[in-house]
Structures are given as structure tokens and as C-alpha cells.
Amino acid sequence: MGWMSGWLSPVSERYTAPMKTEIMTGGEAIVAALQDHKVDTLFGLPGAQIYGLFDGLAKAANGIRTIGARHEQGVAYMAFGYAKATGKPGVYAVVPGPGMLNTSAALLTAYGATAPVLCLTGQVSSNFINRERGALHEMRDQLGVMQRLTKWAGRMEHPSEAPHLVARAFQEMTSGRQGPAAIEAPWDFFTKTAPVTRMHPLAPIPKPEPDPDAVKAAAALLKDARAPMIFVGGGALEAGESITLLAEALEAPVVSFRSGRGIVDDRHPLGFSIAPGGQLWPETDAAVVIGTRFELLDMRWRWAPPGLKIIRIDIDPGEMRRLSSDVAIVADSDDGTRALLAAVLKAGGQRTGRADHIAQAKAKGLKAVEAIQPQAAYLQVIRDVLPDDGLVVDEISQVGFTSWYGFPVYAPRTFIASGFQGTLGSGFPTALGVKAAWPDRAVVSITGDGGFMFGVQELATAVQYGLNLVTIVFNNNAFGNVRRDQIQGFDGRLIGSELVNPDFIKLAEAFGMAGHRVTSPEGLRPVLEHALAVGAPSLIEVVVERGSETSPWAFIHPNFG
DSSP: OOOBSSOOOTTTTOOOOEEEEEEEEHHHHHHHHHHHTTOOEEEEOOOGGGHHHHHHHHHTTTTSEEEOOSSHHHHHHHHHHHHHHHSSOEEEEEOSTHHHHTTHHHHHHHHHTTOOEEEEEOOSOGGGTTTOSOOTTOOTTHHHHHHHHSSEEEEOOSGGGHHHHHHHHHHHHHSSSOOOEEEEOOGGGGGOEEEEEEEOOOOOOOOOOOOHHHHHHHHHHHHTOSSEEEEEOGGGTTOHHHHHHHHHHHTOOEEEOGGGTTSSOTTSTTEEOHHHHHHHGGGOOEEEEESSOOHIIIIISOOOOTTOEEEEEESOHHHHHHSOOSEEEESOHHHHHHHHHHHHHHHTOOOOSOHHHHHHHHHHHHHHHTTSTTHHHHHHHHHHHSOTTOEEEOOSSHHHHHHHHHSOOOSTTSEEOOGGGOOTTOHHHHHHHHHHHOTTSOEEEEEEHHHHTTSGGGHHHHHHTTOOOEEEEEEOSBOHHHHHHHHHHSTTOOOSOBOOOOOHHHHHHHTTSEEEEESSHHHHHHHHHHHHHHTSOEEEEEEOOTTOSOOGGGTTSOOOO
16 A cells, blocks of 8 residues: 555454456546545646646546636635535645645645545655655655645555545545545656556444443533533534534523534524623533534633533544543534433433523624624625525635624534634635535625635636636725734734725626625625626625724623623
């Protein structure tokens, strides 16, 4: 076998019956392995070292759609968006060295946001690896760099290795705490011909079963709780039904932040963002933390109510070391929640009788969000116009920050965020990947002018591939957060935070799409309705006076205690 990071466990080497043997190039072998894993879309930017891979994709065009881009970061973020919107691995291919490095921010984002994203890249020719002779795109220990950015990385050295190493990558990406993987191969690998035996996907690494004693202890703790609260994150996206049932059994609000939005419908009486959640936090006596790092505790809210008991459910055993708890249940979010629900019902826990109090707190929190203007008003218009199953992709911007708690979300995987990395510039290309995944659903990218310009060239990609995304650019001619911080914390010494932007309408038209400009929330409404109806990519510029936005941070970093 080719070089792989780490030893393969007996589980990962689980035997699967081989399929037929065919004569293939290395590129064709990778494409066949992708097809065996039900990959239907690949995002890529071709180059010399991976010509053989793209030739294999061209031959398999009826089975795998290949979407290009104008920059490597674009294809990687598109794969990230595809993965977050579908729950299936997103795959991209780029040249090695500078090409791979141009995708490193997206790999870092995928790792932080637990997204299964596969990077396929090349290498120098076999006879030049590790010789540092200055071959095209040569990079010292590229594989080692990728190991540090991903959950798993490996190298293929012969076409016959492709089926197994692709299977290993998929197994690692989708087992346990999900995350990205990467595979590199030498330049000559992709056109080398050899017999290749295809294989079925490897079985997932078995999930840890909930410890009955831990579950029983958690249920006992909750039986005594009078003001429990549930917190959910991106690791609980498939556990919405069980979490809702647990919340109803405990009469406990479910608070989501960024990646966990929509796990419980915000229209449900117990579906909370952090804004109304903060109203009830000071009285909370038990926190059930499911599939999330719970950064609210020590990085956002930065204060715990006296006597707070913490129950954690997470599939990653290491997470229990990073943040201690009173009861730790190492398990898949859905399995762990269902086990806890059964134990709670068996223990005969009483509902807290807080329904009216919870409703009042939710109403008060949502009312307070209305003070964050004009962002809250624009977000409400977007929610009003967008279908229930429409998807929104955030960006690091004033409206993006506000969307973390001020945009109602009705279902998991309909609000896509970059997670704790807060990756400026990720939003627009990520949204293109979301639209590629769901061409028949409404998808809206909300972005600031600063972040949008990181990937503005991908307007050409939207037009070329018919990715009918609606992009709303909130233009305040600034990196708004940086500008505010410089004013408030550095005596107004502004440097690098005020921007001079192009005419976004002319820019959109130059790329071959419709451009619109609005100046008010009610002005946005008919324009957004039209843009979603026409079935073509479009850009809407929202003109915002520089410095006029209310700071969104009052709910992200509230003053408790």
C-alpha cells in the first residue's frame, strides 16, 4: 500500500468483497472509486500534474458532474458548501503546492466545522519526491502539511491502490467526528496504466454505544433539575427528532448557535437562538450539551450559573477532555439522546411547569434582536421571502453576525456557516457549492462587501455552470467590525478598514448576470422575490451607510454575572 497517516486498525481493514478487475489509468481508477462511493459532483481546477484525473472525469462525465472555478479556494469552499448542505462528502481536485495551499483555509474550515470534504491533489513525479530539485509546484512534505489540516491523509503510488485509499478516505471522513481528508499522487500516477480491482465502500468504524451507567446518572441529575437547557451544535444535525422529544419531555429550551441552527425548528416553542437563550441562562441549573464544543460557556457567555450541572453527549472521546462535565456520554448524538430520553421517561422526571415563563423569555429575546438595525430588518425580509426549505449561507459581516441569532431557521442544513474559524471570504463560494447540491431549492448568500471581494471572480463560475444563486452584498464600504474596533479600542486610528468598492451593478452585468441595488429592507422585498423567481444567478447590492449598523455583539458576548 502507499504511504498512509497512522496505522490501520482491524476495523478499518474490514474485508469487503472485491469487484471486477479492469485495466485503468490512475486517474480513471480514482474516478471509478468515487463513483463506487456515489459521488455525483466534483469541484475542480485542472493543471499539469492532474491532467490524467481530469481526463478520467471527462470520460465519466455522464456519471460525475465536474464544476470548475477561477481560483482553487473557490472549488474547495464549494465542496465545503456541498458537504454542509447535504451531509455527504464534498470532493474537489487541484494541483499540488500552491494549488493545494490555496485551498488550505477551506480545509481548515471543514475541519473546524466537522464537514466531510475530500481534497484530491497531485505531486511531483515519482522520481522527484523528497529530492527538493525544484520541480514544478514542489513543496516540502506536502503530505505532512495536509495531515495537519485534515482528519486523514494518504498518498497513492500505483493505480491499484486507488480503490482502497479512496475507501479509507471516505471511511475516515464519515465515521465518528466527521472531518476532511486528502489524497495526493505523483504526476505520473494519473496516466500510468495497470490492472485495478474495484471494491465496495468500507464499513463505517463502529460508533461507541452509550454507557448505561452514564445515561442513568444523567437521567437522575435531570430528575432534580428545575431549569434545564439543551445546547446543540453541528454534531447533532441528524438528531433533530430525538432532541425535540427530549426537550418536550424536560420542558427545556434548545439553544443553537451557528452550525446547530435549525436542529429544532425556531417556530417550535422550545427552539431558541442564543438571543432568547441568554434570557434564561442565569437561572439554568442543568445544561445538556449535544454535539457541540459549547463555546458559549467559556468563550461567548463566559459565565456559568452557580451550581450548574453539565451533561455532555458527543461521539468524540477527546471532546470530554477539552471541556469537563458532570456526566459524559460518549456516543453518536442521536443514539445518546434517544438513550437519555428513554432513561428520563423511565425515571419519571417531572415537567418543570415553565412553559409560560419560557415563552415570555423567548418573546423578550426576539424583541431585543429588533434593536440590531438595519441588519435585523433585512434578515426578516429574507426570511419572509425565502421558502421554508430555502438555504442561507452566512459571511463574516455585520449582517452575518446578526444572522447567527437573528435569522429564523426551520430545519437543519438550511443555515450554513463557517463555524469557529470565522473564515472571511468563504460565504459566496460556499453558497455556490450549496446551490450545486440543491439546484431546485432557493439559496441566498448574505455577504459583506469585504468578504465578497475575496471570491468575486466566481461570479463567472455561477454564470458558466448555471448556478442560480442569489447573492446579497451588504455594502458599507468597510470591514465593518475592524472599523468599529479601531474607533472604540484604538482612539479612532483607522487603517486598512475603509474600502473603495467597484460599481457592483456594472460588475454583475459584466459577468453576464442581473444586478440590482436597494437602499431599504422594504426595497429588498420585491427585488429578492423577483431574483428567486427568474431562475438565473443574480446579485443584489444593499447600500448601507458606513458606520450606521448597530453592533451585533451584545448577544454574542453578553454581560452576565
